[in-house]
Amino acid sequence: MKKLILSAAVLALTAGLAMxxxxxxxxxxxxxxxxxxxFINDKGEVDGFERxxxxxxxxxxxxxxxxxxxxxxxxxxxLVSGNYDVIIAGMSITEERSQVISFSEPYTQPxxxxxxxxxxxxxxxxxxxxxxxGTIQAAYVTADMPGATLLEFATADESVAxxxxxxxxxxLADKATLVPIVEADSELAISGDEVxxxxxxxxxxxxxDTELKxxxxxxxxxxxxxxxxxxxxxxxxxxxxxx
Amino acid sequence: MCSDPSALxxxxxxxxxxTTAKHMxxxxxxxTVLLLLAITAPTALLFGFGGASAARSRFAPLRWFGKAYIAxxxxxxxxxxxLFFVIALDQGIEYVRHLFLCPSTDGPVRQGNDFIVCAAAxxxxxxxxxxxxxxxxxxxxVITFAIVYGAFAANVLFGAMTAVPRGxxxxxxxxxxxxxxxxWRVLVPQMWVYALPGLSNLWMVLIKATPLxxxxxxxxxxxxxRELGGSKTPNYTDYxxxxxxxxxxxxxxxxxxxxxxxxxLVLNRIMAKLTxxxxxxxxxxxxxxxx
Numbered sequence: 001m002k003k004l005i006l007s008a009a010v011l012a013l014t015a016g017l018a019m020x021x022x023x024x025x026x027x028x029x030x031x032x033x034x035x036x037x038x039f040i041n042d043k044g045e046v047d048g049f050e051r052x053x054x055x056x057x058x059x060x061x062x063x064x065x066x067x068x069x070x071x072x073x074x075x076x077x078x079l080v081s082g083n084y085d086v087i088i089a090g091m092s093i094t095e096e097r098s099q100v101i102s103f104s105e106p107y108t109q110p111x112x113x114x115x116x117x118x119x120x121x122x123x124x125x126x127x128x129x130x131x132x133x134g135t136i137q138a139a140y141v142t143a144d145m146p147g148a149t150l151l152e153f154a155t156a157d158e159s160v161a162x163x164x165x166x167x168x169x170x171x172l173a174d175k176a177t178l179v180p181i182v183e184a185d186s187e188l189a190i191s192g193d194e195v196x197x198x199x200x201x202x203x204x205x206x207x208x209d210t211e212l213k214x215x216x217x218x219x220x221x222x223x224x225x226x227x228x229x230x231x232x233x234x235x236x237x238x239x240x241x242x243x
Numbered sequence: 244m245c246s247d248p249s250a251l252x253x254x255x256x257x258x259x260x261x262t263t264a265k266h267m268x269x270x271x272x273x274x275t276v277l278l279l280l281a282i283t284a285p286t287a288l289l290f291g292f293g294g295a296s297a298a299r300s301r302f303a304p305l306r307w308f309g310k311a312y313i314a315x316x317x318x319x320x321x322x323x324x325x326l327f328f329v330i331a332l333d334q335g336i337e338y339v340r341h342l343f344l345c346p347s348t349d350g351p352v353r354q355g356n357d358f359i360v361c362a363a364a365x366x367x368x369x370x371x372x373x374x375x376x377x378x379x380x381x382x383x384x385v386i387t388f389a390i391v392y393g394a395f396a397a398n399v400l401f402g403a404m405t406a407v408p409r410g411x412x413x414x415x416x417x418x419x420x421x422x423x424x425x426x427w428r429v430l431v432p433q434m435w436v437y438a439l440p441g442l443s444n445l446w447m448v449l450i451k452a453t454p455l456x457x458x459x460x461x462x463x464x465x466x467x468x469r470e471l472g473g474s475k476t477p478n479y480t481d482y483x484x485x486x487x488x489x490x491x492x493x494x495x496x497x498x499x500x501x502x503x504x505x506x507x508l509v510l511n512r513i514m515a516k517l518t519x520x521x522x523x524x525x526x527x528x529x530x531x532x533x534x
Contacts, residue, residue, distance in 0.1 A: 026368035031471065033477045040470060042480055044265040070460060078460075080356045081330060082337070082365065100356050104447055115376040157473035161486045184483065206357045 025064045026212065027084035028054050031067040033155045036038060036176060036236045037090035037201075040069070050088045053107060056228065057203075060219040070199035073134055078099055079204060085212065086205055090174065092136045092198030102207045105220045106200025107229060113137050114163035114175040116163060116182060119189040127169030130159035136170040136198040163188070176237040205206055253464040260482045269285045269382055269467035273498070276453045277462055284446065290393025295400035301422075309397070316394035324459055331384050333366065340364035352423045377461070392449055393436040397443035408522065420442070436517040436526075441512040447503055468495055 011064070021154050026186055030189075032046055038106070046067045058065035077085055079101060093103045101151040103185035117124055126147035131138040133152035141150040153159040153167045155228070156177060162168040171178070176193060203220075204212050223229040230242040245251075245259035260266070297309025316324070337360045338352060345361035352360060362368070367375045409432050415425040456463040472488030518525045 029368060033473070035476070039479055040265060042263045042265050042482065044263075044268045061254045064370070068373060068376065069462075074460070077330070081334060082360065083333075085369070091303070131532070150403070155473070161474065161488075164486065179312075180476045180478045181474075185474075185480075208354050208357045208359055 015152065017194070023243055025066060026058065026172050027068060028065050028084060028086045028088050029068050029070045029075060029079065029084040030087075030089045031072045031155075033072070033157060034046050034090050034177060036180065036238075039087070042091050046150070047231060050090065052236070053223075053229075053232055054086075054234075056223065057216060057219040060222055061215040063215065072132065076204070080206055082206075083189075086203050086208065086216070090177075090201055090204050091204050093200055093202045094136055094139075094198055096139075097102075097204070100207075101204045102209075102213055103202035103204055104213055104216045105224075106202045107220050107223075108201040108233060108237065109243065110196055110198055110200045111237070112194040113140070113172055114178050114194050115170045115192040116173055116178045116188055116189050117170045117191045118163065118191075119187055121169065121189075121191065123192060124169035127191055128167075130162040130168035130171040131173065132156045132159055135173075140195065141172060160188075176240050179238045188193075252383075259411070262480070263470065263482065268462065269464065272462060272467050274466045275461065277454060279381070279385060279388065279456060280450065282385050282394065284449065286385065286389035286443075287392035287396050287445075287449070290389050291396025291398075291400050294393060294397025295404060296426075298401050299398065299404060312514070313394050313397045317398065318390055319352075320457070321391060321452070322458070325387060325455055328390075329387055332383060332386065334358055337366050337387065338365055340366060355512060382458055384456055384461055387459070388452070388455075390446060395445050398435065398443060400438050400442070401436035402528070404419075406437040407433045416491060436521050439510070439514050439517055443514075446506060446510070448504055450506065451499065464495055466496070468492055469526060495512055 009079045017199070026195050030046055030050060032038055032040045036049050037045060038050045045051075046069065046095055051067070054065065054067070060218070066069075070083055071083070075089060075091075076097070078084065091097070091103075093106055097103070099149075110174055115129075116126070125145065127149070129141045129145065129148045130151045130153060131141055132155060138150060138152055141148055151162060153162060159168070159173065160178075160181060161172045170191070172195075175190075178190060184192055191210040203216055220229070223232075226243050233240055233242050245262070248259050251259060256477035279412060281284060294309050294312050297305045298313060300309065302304045334458045336357075341352060341360035343365045350359070352358060411429055412425055415429040420428065454463065454465045457465045468491035469488060472486070472491035474486045475483050477483040515529070519531055520526060520530075
């Protein structure tokens, strides 16, 4: 019996060996709830700016990539613990995050963040501001808006809903995310000044994965060089600056 | 028919909307939840039975182990357990595989913030298809649920075992049954009537705890309700709508209420069966009603 258990254990341990030899698959993780960067389409698949971008980058870097989704809150812990290899989720490059993970070259210009309120609400910059937790916007409200109260939500959609039902006075989020929402809903409006926070959006990778980072950096550079990245930005991100 | 949803109205629009591939994800996730319950409940009961038997063992180390399991797991907040234990279990498995499969690899497993094992030790392997990753995540969830609810079940069963009248066991011993025989032939069959109220509580709590799957990264009904219910702008979907989360969560409420009600009915029947012929107040009542 003991022998049986032991050999079963050895079998389980070694079963994967042969397959692992051809390890070239890179697992990409996104949130799937931040249009137009990434969202789940009607077919239930990951779609959006980063879906097209990620597929193209993998093609140029000659990598086989698979997509997975993960909650925004735990997206960095699951990367460093090795559940996937790359975060591609509209994540702005910041000092704080760079201490934990390493970022690729930015693939967008620093995207201005904007306030969205109910139409005609006027200036409400000192009221209750909704933002997605763990974002640069949430950090900004806490650190740089002394008169405002931060109200955090797990997803961007929930923070928008908070403005609509009056729980918050305004939501602070990436402008590219807010513009399509305002266009579709006459009750909402962009108001106040835009704020520039973050250093552009990049891929997040483990700090030890230097080889992977080099490959993706090269792919991003080549997309910047031939203008295909700009074409993608114009297609997906309304009003965002190109390279 | 569903090729141009913007031209549809009323019922036909709804019919197309509710049958998108994305909604299929929601419907399948009900299966995920039911499957979780179907696997977890017996596993947790097994863990509970093992824990309770260990806790009343005559062999001291086994007894300590049983008591420690019950006390420790019951004492740790569920959420902390679900967040910490799953990651620890996953990394533990990968670490063991790393030691066995690539002992010659240079560099420690922990480098700064990173947890790095060789490619062959990954669980599941990086190049496995997505469904394997999902199944693995689901299995981790089942194990975690089973350990947590097993500890509660162990305490219930431990109590039930002590509740069986001493006279029954004495009689068994008087007939010359060994300790083992007394346990299996007298104690275990009689303890269920005392255990069932506690176990039925656990089953109800387990049903209501299934949304914790969402915390473990499994795309369960709560994930899909939130994803599908959130407002959708026309740019990114053929079926734009406002914030419909209320309707989706109302649907979940109905699902959970009907499921717990059904469970109650079934559990009442089992209780009536178990009570039959028992030396308890309810058993006596049953006997009088029949007479």
